[in-house]
Amino acid sequence: MRFIDVFAGCGGLSLGLLKAGCEGIIAVEKNSMAFETLRHNLIEGERYQFNWPDWLPKQAMSCEDFLNGYGREIGQLKGEIDLMVGGPPCQGFSTAGRRNPTDPRNKMAEQYLELVKIVQPKHIVIENVSGFNSKFTERKRTGGEREQYFKKSYAEFISEELSKIGYTVSRGKVNCADFGVPQNRYRYLIICSLEGDPNHLDELLQSRDRFLEDKSLPKSRPVSVYEAIADLQIRDRKLEENKDSGVRGFVEAVYEAPEVYSPYLAIMREDYRGAPNSRRLPKHKPETIVQFAKIQRESQPGRSLSKEAREKLGLKKHAITVLTKNAPSPTITTLPDDIIHYDELRILTARETARIQSFPDWFEFTGKYTTGGKKRKIECPRYTQIGNAVPPLLAEAIGVFLTERNQHFLQDELEIVQEGAINAGS
Structure with missing residues (x-):
């Protein structure tokens, strides 16, 4: 599965996907310090190397810069990418901070959606803080004015927009500790597909035991x-x-x-x-x-x-x-x-x-x-x-699950084609 990592950070999601056997194509990260760690280990690393396109420089850039500077080349990726991953920065809607609906960092989610519309990957995974699904509330300002607000959470907004594009959406909270990470880290996952199956998250959770068995990690207790x-x-x-x-x-x-x-x-x-x-x-x-x-x-x-x-x-x-x-x-x-x-x-x-x-x-x-x-x-x-970062073990579990699911889908498609050929021959 060929993937693009957007808002990639230092590469936690990319590392897990690469370990799951996926092929990295592009990673978009605005901060030069985080991108350098990603480049050093995964884009030009000793163990892993992205199959980076010649038209894109290996340097830090924002999603907005990526869209504005390479629109024609990005358009040529339509139908060529199996998976797009990335969590828009969470500071604008984290429950741990001041939840400001006008925070410009929230706009990055909309840029992510614009990229999805252009590339149309077969699968999408968005990872974010658990507060991603918390609703904004209206507050009065001095003088009677009202602050801009949203009646729905950003998770709801993004999920509805992805549904309009044609994706089936599965979403909810997961604890990274359930996948072998020695940390009670609750995250909000949105897993989408163009193939019409709405049960991705449930299936991912059901794949947990087999993933832990393959890693020789305990199933009955968390790692300490x-x-x-x-x-x-x-x-x-x-x-x-x-x-x-x-x-x-x-x-x-x-x-x-x-x-x-x-x-x-x-x-x-x-x-x-x-x-x-x-x-x-x-x-x-x-x-x-x-x-x-x-x-x-x-x-x-x-x-x-x-x-x-x-x-x-x-x-x-x-x-x-x-x-x-x-x-x-x-x-x-x-x-x-x-x-x-x-x-x-x-x-x-x-x-x-x-x-x-x-x-x-x-x-x-x-x-x-x-x-x-x-x-x-x-x-x-x-x-x-x-x-x-996204814990690489969680990312690897997601990559293994989607890869196996994609293989099963391709096998079903092949069997349908073969059956059709046999019927046509008879």
């Missing part, structure tokens, strides 16, 4: 964070200078691969013998470490610190969680200080968050680790790339 990151602990490890960020003064723990891998770790290490990158340790001040110890004492592992505990500790931060060793992580976000290690007084390294997102160790993140101030609006450092 301990299984995902235990080998990345720093206690009793020698520390050395970190060299993959280009900034002096940071250290990382020398990596020692365990002799025996858990099933999940075996997937993360797949035929890779080296030390993964992005293991730079944060520089915590002594008072910060003391604060982490207090947070661990006051917290209920696996649950965000209560309002009472935050007030007792004098914390202004609204969300901070201490991991539970033998349970999945809460949702990995773009803010590294949202989560504290289950056994060490520190936040997670970028590689640990990548493991929890199910990125394998050979996948190398590029660019700076963090950013701040006004740069947050324009830069996409490693922690942000990882937090925004």
